[in-house]
Amino acid sequence: MPSPPEAVLAPLHAAIARAQAVVEAETEALRRRAGIDLKSFEYRKSQALLDLDRARRSLPSEGLDRRTSEQLGMLRMRLDENMALLSTHMSAVREIADVIAKAMLEADSDGTYSRPGSGCLP
Secondary structure, X not given: OOOOOHHHHHHHHHHHHHHHHHXXXXXXXXXXXXXXXXXXXXXXXXXXXXXXXXXXXXXXXXXXXXXXXXXXXXXXXXXXXXXXXXXXXXXXXXXXXXXXXXXXXXXHOOOOOOOOOOOOOO
């Protein structure tokens, strides 16, 4: 089955490149542990997904060429890496939130309902 001509694939190639650039930028910022605006990256990734979807709709139904398949595979690898880093950061945020919540609960308790000998003041 012949692949679509380059002129038809060009918008998809451009959309893949833009999506990969956004994902790589966010991944690098997460690696550097820089203070990043995740909302901005969320918007940019949503826009990239919209661009990819629009470019995909313009393609004929026949299969993709090897170059496009490889680009999509690279994008997938970058997305997997990005997702793993985001997951790690979310776990850290949950742990910090749990520590803060526990400290607030302990500070709020006056010991009225604690058991004798539990280390809390009556």
